[in-house]
Amino acid sequence: MRADLIDIQVEDRGEEVEISLYGILGEYQLSAVREKLEMLVRGPGVFFFVNLQNARFTTDAYRALFLEILNLVKQQKATLILIFENDELRAYFERYKNIFEIYRSREEYRKSGLSKQVHLVGLHYEKRSISLSPGFAVSVALFLIGWAITLFVIVVGQGREITDKQAQITALESQKARYIREIDRLESAIGPMRKLGVVQDTTLLSSFGAIQDWVTYLEYLEKNRREK
Amino acid sequence: MLQMSPSTSYENLEAIARNLLEGLNVLLNSEQLKCSIFLDGPMIEALSNVAKPLMFGKIQNAISNGVLEFLGGGYYDPMLPLFPEDLQMMQLELHRDYLKKVLGAEPQGYFNSSLVWEPGMADILERSRFDYALVTEAAVQDALGRSTPVSGWFTLEDRGSLIRIVPVSETLSKAIAEDNLAWRSIAESYCRGGKSAIAFFDIPSEPTEIVDFFGRLVDFVETNEVQTRTVGFAVDQLETSGSISFLVSAGRNLGLPSTARTCRELLIRRPEINLHHKTFLNLYRRGRSVLSGKKWLEFCRALLPAMAPLFFRDLFNRSGMRSMMVRKRSNRLLITASQVLDNLTGFSGLRVDVCDYLLRGKKILFCENPESSYLLDCRLGGALRAWNYKGAKMNLVNSWRDDGEPSFAFLDCLLPNVDFTPVKLEQMLYDRKHLLADPYDYRILRSESGTEILLDEEQGFDSVERKALFRIKKVFTFQGDAAKFTVSYAIDNLAYVNTKGFFGTILELGLLSRGDVNKVLIDGNNVKWNMMEPLLYPDGQSLEIRDEKGGCVFRMAFDRPTSIFVGSIFGATSSAAPQAFQGIRVFPFWNAPFNMLDRKAFKISVSVTKR
Numbered sequence: 121m122r123a124d125l126i127d128i129q130v131e132d133r134g135e136e137v138e139i140s141l142y143g144i145l146g147e148y149q150l151s152a153v154r155e156k157l158e159m160l161v162r163g164p165g166v167f168f169f170v171n172l173q174n175a176r177f178t179t180d181a182y183r184a185l186f187l188e189i190l191n192l193v194k195q196q197k198a199t200l201i202l203i204f205e206n207d208e209l210r211a212y213f214e215r216y217k218n219i220f221e222i223y224r225s226r227e228e229y230r231k232s233g234l235s236k237q238v239h240l241v242g243l244h245y246e247k248r249s250i251s252l253s254p255g256f257a258v259s260v261a262l263f264l265i266g267w268a269i270t271l272f273v274i275v276v277g278q279g280r281e282i283t284d285k286q287a288q289i290t291a292l293e294s295q296k297a298r299y300i301r302e303i304d305r306l307e308s309a310i311g312p313m314r315k316l317g318v319v320q321d322t323t324l325l326s327s328f329g330a331i332q333d334w335v336t337y338l339e340y341l342e343k344n345r346r347e348k
Numbered sequence: 349m350l351q352m353s354p355s356t357s358y359e360n361l362e363a364i365a366r367n368l369l370e371g372l373n374v375l376l377n378s379e380q381l382k383c384s385i386f387l388d389g390p391m392i393e394a395l396s397n398v399a400k401p402l403m404f405g406k407i408q409n410a411i412s413n414g415v416l417e418f419l420g421g422g423y424y425d426p427m428l429p430l431f432p433e434d435l436q437m438m439q440l441e442l443h444r445d446y447l448k449k450v451l452g453a454e455p456q457g458y459f460n461s462s463l464v465w466e467p468g469m470a471d472i473l474e475r476s477r478f479d480y481a482l483v484t485e486a487a488v489q490d491a492l493g494r495s496t497p498v499s500g501w502f503t504l505e506d507r508g509s510l511i512r513i514v515p516v517s518e519t520l521s522k523a524i525a526e527d528n529l530a531w532r533s534i535a536e537s538y539c540r541g542g543k544s545a546i547a548f549f550d551i552p553s554e555p556t557e558i559v560d561f562f563g564r565l566v567d568f569v570e571t572n573e574v575q576t577r578t579v580g581f582a583v584d585q586l587e588t589s590g591s592i593s594f595l596v597s598a599g600r601n602l603g604l605p606s607t608a609r610t611c612r613e614l615l616i617r618r619p620e621i622n623l624h625h626k627t628f629l630n631l632y633r634r635g636r637s638v639l640s641g642k643k644w645l646e647f648c649r650a651l652l653p654a655m656a657p658l659f660f661r662d663l664f665n666r667s668g669m670r671s672m673m674v675r676k677r678s679n680r681l682l683i684t685a686s687q688v689l690d691n692l693t694g695f696s697g698l699r700v701d702v703c704d705y706l707l708r709g710k711k712i713l714f715c716e717n718p719e720s721s722y723l724l725d726c727r728l729g730g731a732l733r734a735w736n737y738k739g740a741k742m743n744l745v746n747s748w749r750d751d752g753e754p755s756f757a758f759l760d761c762l763l764p765n766v767d768f769t770p771v772k773l774e775q776m777l778y779d780r781k782h783l784l785a786d787p788y789d790y791r792i793l794r795s796e797s798g799t800e801i802l803l804d805e806e807q808g809f810d811s812v813e814r815k816a817l818f819r820i821k822k823v824f825t826f827q828g829d830a831a832k833f834t835v836s837y838a839i840d841n842l843a844y845v846n847t848k849g850f851f852g853t854i855l856e857l858g859l860l861s862r863g864d865v866n867k868v869l870i871d872g873n874n875v876k877w878n879m880m881e882p883l884l885y886p887d888g889q890s891l892e893i894r895d896e897k898g899g900c901v902f903r904m905a906f907d908r909p910t911s912i913f914v915g916s917i918f919g920a921t922s923s924a925a926p927q928a929f930q931g932i933r934v935f936p937f938w939n940a941p942f943n944m945l946d947r948k949a950f951k952i953s954v955s956v957t958k959r
Contacts, residue, residue: 126702127711130792132799132828133697142703156792163794 126152130160137163138203138226140171146178150185157189161196168193169226171203177212186213190220201229349419349482349516349579350565351386351461352551363555365394369403371551371562375416376406378566382415384579386459389423389443396450404451411453417578420444420455420478426655427599427611429466430625432632438648439655440476456580457482462657463516464599464611470506480512480583482546487597488515492590499538499545500589513592514546514583518600521547524568532572543589544582603662603670614660619754620669623723623734624659624678626706630714631682635689643692650688654681664921664928670748672858672930676898679743683736690718698799698828700792706733713790713801715824720831720956722824729785730803730822731756737831737956740900744956746858747917747931753780755856755931758835760784760822763937764811765848770882774915777854777935782811784820798827806842809849816847816942832955839949841942851948852937856917859895859902862929867894868914875914879929882915891934899959907951910936 126149127142139160145153161168170186186202193200202213205224213220223229252260331337352368368391375381387395396404410416422428422439423446431439440458447453458473458481465483473481480501488498502513517538523531524547538545552561569576577585598608604617615622628651635647659678661668669675689695701714705723712733713724723734735744735757747755761783763776776782788803801824809816821838841847860867860879868877869892870885877883887909893902913935921928940948 127704129699129701129703130794130799131697131699132794134828137794159791160794163799164796165794 126156128156132163132165134164135166136169136226137161137165137167138169138171140173141175143174144176144178145182147181150179150181153182154185154188157185158192161189161193161198161200165198167199167201167229169201169203169229172209173204173206175204176208183213183216186220187216201226203229349384349386349459349546349548350551351459351548352388352391352553360553360555361390361394362398364553364558365391365398367555367558368551369395369399370559372407372416373403374559374562374566376410378570380573380576381566381569382576382578382581384417384419384457384459386419386421386461388421388425388461389446392446392450408452411451414578414581417457417580418447418451418453418455419457419459419482419579420447420476421459421461422655424653424656425461427460427462427464427657427660428469428472429464430611430615430660431655432629433472435632435648435652435655436472437476439652440472440478442652444476456480457514457583460599462599462602462611462660463487463597464602465595465597466610467506467594467596470504470511471509473511474509478511480514480579482514482516482548482579483595484597484600485515485517485519487595488513488592491592491595497534497537497545498589499543500586501583502590502592503588504592504595512583512588513595514579516546516548520545521549525549543586544577546579546582601663602657602660603668611660614662617752618662618669619752620675620748621660621662622706623754624654624669624682627682627734628654629707630705631685631689638693639689647685647688647692650681650685654678654685670919670928672746672748672861672928675746675748675858676742679736679746680741683738683741683743686721686736687738696828698826700799700801702790702792715799715801715826717826717828717830719829722826722833724801724824725756726790726801726803727787728756729759729783729807730788730790730824731759731785737900739831739956739958740895740898742858742898742900744857744859744902745855747856747933748919749856749917749930750919755858757855757857759854759856760807760820760837761852761854762809762818762940763850763852764814765850765941770884770913770915773884773913773935774882774933777913777915777933778917780854782809784809784818788820788822798825800825809847811849814845814847815843816845817842818942830955831957832953834951834953836951837949838947839940839942841944841946844944846944847942849940849942850911850937851940851950852911852913852935853952855934856931857893857902857934858931859893859898859900860932861895861897867896868892869894870912877914879916879932882913885912885914888912891936893932893934894959896959901957901959903955903957904934904936905953906936908938910938912936 126145129140131138137160139157141153157170190200199221201221201223203223203225204210213222221229223232331340375383407416411418420440420443423442424439426439428436428439444455447455456479458478463482463484465481465487469481485498488502489495492498497517498515499517504511504513520531520534520538523534535545549565552558568574596610598604598613599611602611602614604611604613615625631651635644635651639647658667658674659669662670664670666673669678696718698715698717702711703714704710705712705714710727713726715722715724719738721734721736721738722732725731725733732745733754733756736742737744745755745757749755759780761781763782768776784807786805786807788805791802791804793800793802803822805820807818807820809818819840819842823836825834827833839851862879868875868883870888871890875883875885889906889909891904891912895902913933915933917930917933919928919930936952938950942948
């Protein structure tokens with residue numbers, strides 16, 4: 121029974137599938153490994169991790185097998201990642217290191233997402249970088265420093281002005297409060313006299329108190345004359 | 349030398365500790381008795397919880413005055429040769445540290461209540477700073493090629509490590525324990541030339557008997573004017589009696605026959621003990637490969653109790669794995685450790701592991717999700733060898749067979765077309781006749797709905813009057829997040845003859861316990877099964893077994909009307925009568941007349957939930 125030849129472990133987490141192979145894998149086990157790997161990568165999954173940390177290959181045929189598996193996985197629009205960290209396997213896959221994605225662990229592959237981006241951005245800037253002559257570089261530096269100092273002085277000056285304005289506002293507000301208190305005191309002083317009817321506001325009772333324009337004034341005059 | 353391994357009485361630990369303190373008080377009040385004592389970690393822990401400072405001071409004084417010597421060993425008193433080296437060291441160091449912390453004692457001698465010994469232990473013990481180790485006299489006699497009494501101590505050198513071997517006289521110990529008047533003449537044969545004989549006694553684990561035991565011991569020493577000393581003192585005072593080149597001891601009190609040479613014999617003789625051991629090793633290997641530092645130690649804390657000798661004894665009455673209670677406890681410990689490992693590794697989804705799980709040279713499938721795990725033996729009819737439900741921390745395939753065969757679930761058989769009564773059917777199922785248990789080839793098929801294990805092979809059927817050949821496709825469909833699965837069968841008759849029979853599948857479950865009744869429901873109706881007589885129910889479509897004590901509900905649903913057999917499994921007791929309840933046997937089956945080149949299909953859905 122071919123299935124009896126190999127130790128294999130499958131850990132299925134939906135999108136992530138880890139297939140681990142164990143033991144010494146030679147020519148005799150090749151067909152069993154091929155059968156199992158082809159069978160397992162055909163199912164659902166986006167990332168297929170093949171953990172080879174505990175496997176040893178005694179024939180070169182497995183490199184070709186993994187290339188076939190890689191093609192199979194790519195047809196399914198998924199990713200194949202080889203997991204191991206020993207030098208022997210690194211040497212075994214040396215020739216195909218640019219074809220396979222090889223990581224030391226699943227965690228390392230997960231973390232590699234950010235570092236990959238950073239690496240790409242680094243390359244981008246590296247390609248666009250420009251070189252300057254020392255004199256020009258010094259004058260640019262002096263200009264930038266002078267510009268920074270000017271900005272600093274302006275900011276400091278504005279800050280001082282703002283402080284003065286705030287002090288004035290505070291003084292005016294306290295003055296306003298004092299006047300309000302004074303008015304309140306005066307109003308309270310004349311309160312009892314107003315109740316007795318002694319104090320009358322004559323400002324609005326004056327003949328022309330409510331008249332603001334000529335038309336109204338003329339109407340007022342005419343009305344007065346008619347009454348008389 | 350006194351020893352107490354509380355493994356049989358974990359429930360009464362506090363009561364035992366209180367009485368043990370009383371007993372030690374009796375011993376220390378006698379001025380004539382000096383002895384060595386071994387207590388395992390949980391016992392010392394219980395002692396420190398109940399002891400008053402004055403009593404502990406008294407014990408510490410006795411240790412410093414040489415009246416009492418505490419021996420070291422494994423924290424849970426395991427049989428060390430059965431386990432990986434780093435766990436052996438961990439057990440020894442844990443016990444040593446605890447002894448030092450609680451009693452301020454630094455053990456000089458190593459003791460294991462099972463008295464097992466295998467080559468390679470000298471190195472471990474030397475590294476754990478032990479001077480001498482106690483072993484059975486029979487093992488030393490074997491090593492020396494002698495049958496005469498052996499006393500004193502011997503050196504054993506192994507791979508550059510040296511340890512002093514001190515034989516313990518079982519004959520003398522037995523004579524004194526049984527009040528045999530010939531004890532004095534037996535002792536004399538050991539004590540020639542100024543040597544000492546080491547006698548050892550088990551402190552009873554019944555709390556009410558402990559103080560009385562110490563009283564009798566003191567009385568024996570005082571009445572007979574026996575000169576006693578601690579083992580360490582005796583070893584230091586005596587000259588060596590010689591050297592041993594090879595030592596092996598199968599131990600004592602393990603349920604092994606006298607012909608057994610090593611404690612490993614237990615693993616071969618009893619599949620339940622072997623399963624416990626291999627599950628332990630599987631967890632250890634998985635934990636070792638993915639954990640380190642504090643996480644590894646946390647996992648070990650959960651794993652170490654499963655090394656206790658209780659789970660490696662072929663004994664009755666709560667003393668070994670023949671007791672269903674002990675098996676349930678063993679499963680609880682292992683499943684707890686597995687859950688700790690799941691949590692520490694953030695395990696989710698479904699894992700299928702094809703490996704030689706039982707280390708028997710056969711690859712089998714171990715499937716696991718966070719809710720349950722299954723051990724599927726595709727080389728034996730695609731039957732489940734273990735079925736762990738993590739919710740209730742129990743293995744459902746937990747019954748016991750006196751014939752030494754393992755229990756199974758989903759072990760298929762085709763019974764011949766004869767008229768049988770429930771009792772006759774029970775006998776046929778017990779005898780496991782007409783099984784369809786040839787090896788299957790397997791395929792693992794992953795799909796959106798779950799993972800299928802497809803077992804596909806030809807299976808022969810052989811009865812007195814007929815032979816037949818079937819091609820059976822048996823498919824287990826597991827899910828990544830639930831304790832439920834389906835088993836479906838497609839059976840093709842490959843022969844050009846008609847075959848009549850009853851196709852069914854045997855489940856030997858460690859559910860229910862004696863005294864519980866009315867827990868079996870078929871099609872929602874309580875069938876009021878009395879657990880004594882086997883039950884046969886025709887045309888049921890669902891079966892529910894409620895295990896109130898175990899805390900789980902087991903359900904099976906069938907895709908067509910099914911005959912359901914339910915019967916108890918009884919095993920032998922210590923008095924040899926087959927009365928010990930060892931689980932229940934469930935056998936759903938269908939009348940299946942196979943015409944030539946005919947196909948029949950059946951499907952069973954199974955689930956386990958908490959009560």
